[in-house]
Amino acid sequence: xxxxxxxxxxxxxIDLNAIKYNVSQLKKHxxxxxxxxxxxxxxxxxxxxxxVAKAALEAGASMLAVATPEEALHVRKHLPEPEILVxxxxxxxxxxxxxxxxxxxxxxxxDWVEEAEKICSKPLKLHIKVxxxxxxxxxxxxxxxxxxxxxxxxxDHLIFDGIFTxxxxxxxxxxxxxxxxxxKFEQFLKALPEKPRxxxxxxxxxxxxxxARLQYDAVRFGISMYGLAPSEYVKGKLPYPLxxxxxxETELVAIKQIEPGESVGYGAAFTAEKPTYIGTLxxxxxxxxxxxxxxxxxxxDGKRVPIVGRICMDQCMIALPTAYNxxxxxxxxxxxxxxxxxxxxWAAKVGTINYExxxxxxxxxxxxxxx
Numbered sequence: 251x252x253x254x255x256x257x258x259x260x261x262x263x264i265d266l267n268a269i270k271y272n273v274s275q276l277k278k279h280x281x282x283x284x285x286x287x288x289x290x291x292x293x294x295x296x297x298x299x300x301x302v303a304k305a306a307l308e309a310g311a312s313m314l315a316v317a318t319p320e321e322a323l324h325v326r327k328h329l330p331e332p333e334i335l336v337x338x339x340x341x342x343x344x345x346x347x348x349x350x351x352x353x354x355x356x357x358x359x360x361d362w363v364e365e366a367e368k369i370c371s372k373p374l375k376l377h378i379k380v381x382x383x384x385x386x387x388x389x390x391x392x393x394x395x396x397x398x399x400x401x402x403x404x405x406d407h408l409i410f411d412g413i414f415t416x417x418x419x420x421x422x423x424x425x426x427x428x429x430x431x432x433x434k435f436e437q438f439l440k441a442l443p444e445k446p447r448x449x450x451x452x453x454x455x456x457x458x459x460x461x462a463r464l465q466y467d468a469v470r471f472g473i474s475m476y477g478l479a480p481s482e483y484v485k486g487k488l489p490y491p492l493x494x495x496x497x498x499e500t501e502l503v504a505i506k507q508i509e510p511g512e513s514v515g516y517g518a519a520f521t522a523e524k525p526t527y528i529g530t531l532x533x534x535x536x537x538x539x540x541x542x543x544x545x546x547x548x549x550x551d552g553k554r555v556p557i558v559g560r561i562c563m564d565q566c567m568i569a570l571p572t573a574y575n576x577x578x579x580x581x582x583x584x585x586x587x588x589x590x591x592x593x594x595x596w597a598a599k600v601g602t603i604n605y606e607x608x609x610x611x612x613x614x615x616x617x618x619x620x621x
Contacts, residue, residue, distance in 0.1 A: 375412075376408055379415070
């Protein structure tokens, strides 16, 4: 009897040693006393938040960051000890949960602090978010910052633990806007009567290629923890090579030969011009292989072959040079023999960024961890 609970051969392989390598290399690169905040939001960019968090902490990260209260609670359920920071919005209804679970929250509203003070009966650590130019969330004036700081300091339960901002263009060569944000943050910092325990502004690009003075007390390590460069510009300036952690594979489940003039899939979108072997793969747009990926190459026997016709909800078809056996491994992202298909290639195919690709591979695809 087969005991493996994953019967469908489609799976994402996550190399936790690559995660550990990328974190350990960053630790060597940054200043000795600077902490690493491992960003595991969005299910660790599609890699699996709990397993990635464990690997990052083992490799030297000191803290975890997520985007939502639900993400924080999920990680906390499995990891009771490490500090967790929610980078995005949290409703005041979550404040008491956060205090009980030792989860740190981002804050930028005087009214929010006023309401949270009424709710919390235990200490709640807060990091003030400063909007220096992203214009999403954050205080926008020094007056707002001081008012928020003073309100927190007067509280019996709220703790001013940190202050941070986020850069809009750190991964670009043109740095005028980046410098403008840096200057604005420094002005905000000077407006505070005291510095908190943690000042952090460096996202991945800033930590890797910008002035070490911007590392402050901690850096937030996101996309490159997963072995991906934030941009082509940063890729050309990396201080050390990155190791991608994500690969995607499946198996050939059917094969047939079609004749010239015969078509494949919905809408008869692909029509053979010569006798062609067509292989079927058990992966489709419900797995994150959206229909725009039609025409993208996959690897079989170390050779590139294209996805043909329209991608279905659960399956897609590939054109083969010969009749392979059922069960032959097919790599959609990753290495096979001397060939490799990267997440960057997938991103270019559909005109997006590499961040998006692993995030859209749905939970229907199991994550299998190589340790």
